Amino acid sequence: MTTQHPLLATEPARDSRDFRTEQIGADLVIVGGGMAGTCAAVTAARAGARVVLVQDRPVLGGNASSEIRLWVLGATAHMFNNNRWSREGGVLDEILVENMYRNPDGNAVLFDTVLLEKAAAEPGITLLLDTAAIAVSKDGDRIGSVTAFCSQNSTRYELTAPLFCDASGDGVLGYLAGAAYRMGAESTEEFGELFAPEESYGGLLGQSIYFYSKDVGRPVTFVPPAYALDDITRIPRWRSFDTTVQGCRLWWIEYGGRLDTVHDTEAIKWELWKVVHGVWNHLKNSGDFPEAETLTLEWVGLIPGKRESRRFEGLYMLRQQDIVEQRPHEDAIASGGWSLDLHPADGVFSEHPGSNHLHARGVYQVPYRCLVSRDVGNLLLAGRIISVSHVAFASTRVMATCAQIGQAAGMAAALCARDGLLPADLTEPGRMRALQRELLRAGQHIPDLRLDDPDDLVRQAELSASSELAVAELPGDGPAVQLDHARAQLLPLPAGRLPQLTLTVDVAAPTTLRVEIRTGNRPQDYTPDVLLAAQDFDLDAGDGQRITVDVDAVVDEPRYVFVALLRNDDVAVRTTTRRATGLLAVRHASTQDADDAVGRPRVEFWTPERRPGGHNLALTIDPPVRAWTAASVRNGHARPTAHPNAWAAAYDDPRPTLRLRWPEPRRIGRIDLAFDTDFDHAMESVLWDHTERAVPFCVRHYVVRAGDRVVAERTDNHQTRGTLTFDEPLETDELSVEVVSTQGDAPAAILDVRCYPPAP
Structure with missing residues (x-):
């Protein structure tokens, strides 16, 4: 040059x-x-x-x-x-x-x-x-x-x-x-898959393009491009479009499953652009959506999302x-x-x-x-x-x-x-x-596998805590919720006889309320179609009635049970504002019916409501549930499974502290901690609004001490995992983790603690 x-x-x-x-x-x-x-x-x-x-x-x-x-x-x-x-x-x-x-x-x-x-x-x-x-x-x-x-x-x-x-x-x-690769659908005969599609249904999933709209507060004119779909009725579900749905909630704007979804992607994109602009033309210019007058088309995907x-x-x-x-x-x-x-x-x-x-x-x-x-x-x-x-x-x-x-x-x-x-x-x-x-x-979840870690020094430690959560009562300080669906409280129970349970209900008219104790077919199964016991209550009209479930039934091994109140439009059940790691209320939302022709099992869906809803049911439990022991932090499960798998302190513990003691000093190069960011919460990444920035169960501020010496402190944690690495290894026979505060009003909880020797 x-x-x-x-x-x-x-x-x-x-x-x-x-x-x-x-x-x-x-x-x-x-x-x-x-x-x-x-x-x-x-x-x-x-x-x-x-x-x-x-x-x-x-x-x-x-x-x-x-x-x-x-x-x-x-x-x-x-x-x-x-x-x-x-x-x-x-x-x-x-x-x-x-x-x-x-x-x-x-x-x-x-x-x-x-x-x-x-x-x-x-x-x-x-x-x-x-x-x-x-x-x-x-x-x-x-x-x-x-x-x-x-x-x-x-x-x-x-x-x-x-x-x-x-x-x-x-x-x-x-x-x-x-x-070697495949494209399309295998026949039922190849693997015995009864859900395999027929030729008329097609063997490939298509691609999608979404759009976002925005209300600008003044009338906006839309002139469609010449390539926009001009006959919206070509879409069989065209009446499903409205101005309140946008983004990936329109996942069904899909096309291309009859084409080569690799080499025909550009053609698929153009067809989807035609559809999107045709849909927006329909919403803006058909006259059927007066609320669309001040809406503008803010964004349309530039490339299709492939399935x-x-x-x-x-x-x-x-x-x-x-x-x-x-x-x-x-x-x-x-x-x-x-x-x-x-x-x-x-x-x-x-x-x-x-x-x-x-x-x-x-x-x-x-x-x-x-x-x-x-x-x-x-x-x-x-x-x-x-x-x-x-x-x-x-x-x-x-x-x-x-x-x-x-x-x-x-x-x-x-x-x-x-x-x-x-x-x-x-x-x-x-x-x-x-x-x-x-x-x-590293935090991966592998169902039915627990971490058995020979290098973890916590395995050799004696564990204790300033307190351990025992749930004897969840007070009725929350809203009463109608039994317009069956509702249930999940309780982590030990093996043995079911405890005595007392709930509070408001009754609008004389009725019979059925309460069932259910569980899944194995400890980590949350489809509650195994009936352990049931009790019927004949109730007169009146608020604040206490009903006691006292049945002669046995839990075979530690697991969650569902205390289920079946649907009754004349009854509301009292709830509590108290929350805790591994405690959850659900309702019967729907049922998938069995279909042997396609291999579809019958599944009752019992699902939670999102916070700030989804209150636990108010109840008393005799004897109390004691599922949050200090020893839980080393059981190899860093999330609730068949049990909460967490240490949680009592609600009134002023200085919740977990302690580890060894018979002689240990050299520690790294400490791994895991906190509760509610693995039941979906945390959708876009479009879906979340009422929280941080999960209320999560530890916000904690202090780690070796003996009486503070060796680490975090004041604004919101993450699940915390790793503490020491350039100069700790040498101590006692370690403690004090939870100064959580992100909400749930009791302090820690899911996992692991300590490792210095790297060689």
Whole structure:
């Protein structure tokens, strides 16, 4: 290059030029920066791996980003199912808790910043935005390098690593590497899946584009573009559109399931743009919506949110029976809980309902083998492209589930990089237990697995507390609620005879009220269709009547029971304002009827109401429930499952303190704490407003002491997990955690305490 002036650069003509090329080496290259890829990258980097994260969009998050604006959701399913305390853990939990704290109104642009900050905070991550993977080189059955191109800086990247992860949604890396994949739906005969769709329904889910509107307080004219759909009645459900629904609540503006959802995406986008602008034209200009006069079309998605394209074949293919029967897997590494949710291929133009659901009784395990390519030796799969059938995909595809799968892939890659292994090597039982242990340490939730950690010094400690919560009475200081639905209080009871329970009711007219004691078919089952006992009460009209449930029934092992008051329109039950970790009231919202033809079980849905509603029922319990012992913090379950799995202090404890004592001094390099951010709360990332910024059960201010010496203090915590690392290891025979305050008026609670020796 010849320079003629300090402010001018000139370049003579050449026959041709090539793009600038940069070589980057790492331990792991991840293609795809959606929720799965982001969580994989953060997890791997925290575990010591050097990571390159390649994202072909300007922001992270994929369908959750401000470009598409779908809420992140998974097993909690808007709290409409029986998956109690099932919100995904680990990195995704950090993200959702932080987003609710900063962004309770669900602004998608702010959610972008939370994701970008999380990736940028990890020095082990090289983030390449606006960069698309375009080629792969291979050495035998392994990927050697990935070529990627950034349109914004005209740079080609050559990325090398011993391990690769495809989290790209369409599976671009696996496709270029030649891995076996499927598109469409398997027949019922292949796996015996009764929910497999007929040809008339279609074998692929389509794509969606949403819009937002805004009231500007003055009349706004809308002139539709020439390409807008001019006949709204082509949409069978056109009468369902109104001005109050926007964003991803319009998920059923869907199209493309009859097309190639990879290569026809641009055509699908144009069709969805036609629909969106046609819908808005109908709302603004049909005359049927006078309230639309001051509304303007604030935003329309620029790219469609994809649901389904390629699914790659791994060492195992998850199927309907795994989900509905909640089958156990020795290599479980994540949880799922969304329904089997199939959509008609014709989408918004279909005569079928927008979705067809089949709910299991509860959450299920995702096996690691679904994340390991069977063809490409150093390729991990994450997100919606993992090895599942079309029917199982209908559940695993949702973003919170994909994020947990991404966390598992990231941790697996870090262990492989550290030990010089390939992904398939981790299926060996000892290595799998090590992977599961690392995931649980990092906050991952794996149903039915508890953390058994030989390195944890708390296992050797004597645990005590200033007090332990014993629930003898929940006073009736809350509103009375009508039994327009059956309502129930979940109580964590020990094995043995049921306690005597007294409730208070207001009765409008003489009636008979039935109270049933129910439970699930196993300790962690929250579908209460096992009847333990029942009692009928003949009541006269009158307020403040106390009824005592005293039945000769036995709880077989520690578990939650439902104290259920069946529907009675003449009765209201008194509630309490008191809340506590692991205490929850629910109501019978609906029932999924059994259908043997498609493998659909009967499931009664007993679901909570969101705060500030959802009060616990007022009652007295004799003998009191004592489920919040100090020893709970080391039982390996850092959330309620079959029990609260938490230490909680008494409501009137002025200085709630948990103490650990060892027979002789221990050297401590790190302390891990876990607090209650209510894993039952869905924490939708966008559009859905949250009445809280921080969960009231969560510890806000705490002090850690070694003996009498303060070694750490946090004054404004709202996160689930707190990690204290000491440059100079503590040497002590006594440790205490004092809870100075919580984020609300719930009693102090700690879910998990772990102490580790200094790193070698």
